[in-house]
């Protein structure tokens with residue numbers, strides 16, 4: 001079998017890097033604007049291609065130009081990947097880290113090339129800023145990445161790259177110079193060249209996987225939530241209810257539902273305008289959300305009515321939560337948004353065979369009574385013909 005020489009493989013890998021860079025820029029256009037970092041990675045790969053292209057002029061152009069430029073481009077490419085991850089995970093952009101790494105690399109390059117020429121010292125020196133960048137990348141992915149396969153795959157690739165760079169830096173100190181000199185023929189040099197050339201491509205595949213997973217989460221969340229308030233929409237609520245119903249079947253406890261309707265909301269729209277009405281809805285969602293436990297669900301199916309699902313909660317406990325919500329809504333805030341009270345109807349379910357629509361109807365009927373009895377009130381669903389009132 002004929003085997004390609006390392007330089008041909010590096011050339012091919014570099015061409016693939018160029019294609020991958022274009023892919024990343026194209027993919028970026030179809031991702032939502034709030035998924036950042038794809039542009040950084042596209043630019044990083046383009047810079048890696050430039051770095052390899054620059055190396056290819058070794059022997060044609062003076063080393064004093066080719067080596068510093070190619071090495072700085074290599075560090076820049078790695079740094080852009082780290083900044084892409086920072087952007088992706090919503091962390092501050094590490095311009096100082098990148099500037100520091102480039103400055104450090106430049107100083108070492110100039111010193112070990114012109115003042116005390118030493119190939120091995122240059123290799124070890126360059127490993128330091130690259131290790132800083134690799135360490136930053138790994139920390140970002142492990143610290144901020146969601147726990148799924150794509151994250152672990154990307155972390156593994158970054159780890160391999162980090163080990164590779166560190167081992168080469170250490171080897172330069174410990175083994176004879178020709179062993180680490182990539183211009184010399186040799187198995188180790190060949191393996192190193194090929195792996196190094198492939199790593200950027202594999203890393204960007206890993207990053208695209210992580211970004212695609214984020215896209216999936218974003219789309220799932222959007223399809224399940226109300227765009228105005230961020231509360232669940234009917235679809236998201238149905239899924240949450242199905243989950244809680246399954247729990248109810250396994251562990252019989254009560255499941256309570258609050259139907260919350262703002263009082264005289266039409267007047268808010270009429271007096272202050274629809275925009276202010278929207279702000280009241282957003283504020284309501286935020287205040288109600290703050291009054292709930294993490295395990296509770298807040299939904300808005302449209303209009304000025306909100307629905308809250310309270311797992312492991314009976315009528316009495318649900319009434320306490322409803323009082324807390326009413327108290328929060330009555331609190332004036334200094335943002336100029338009008339205060340709007342709410343009427344609340346409460347229903348509970350202990351029988352898993354009961355339908356969601358029955359539960360919603362029961363809560364709605366209680367809500368209707370709260371409205372009919374004067375608003376800003378809480379009413380409990382009628383149970384076995386007897387009306388139980390929680391508050392006036």
Ligand SMILES: Nc1nc2c(ncn2[C@@H]2O[C@H](COP(=O)(O)OP(=O)(O)OP(=O)(O)O)[C@@H](O)[C@H]2O)c(=O)[nH]1
Pocket residue numbers: 228261262263264265266267269273274275276277278281302303304371375
């Ligand atoms: N700003 C805004 N208004 C909405 C939205 N959805 C529904 N509305 C308005 O909410 C108002 C609801 O009015 P009504 O059903 O009469 O309720 P209300 O004025 O709160 O009266 P009661 O519920 O009886 O206290 C209507 O004017 C709708 O146009 C929305 O997304 N944003």
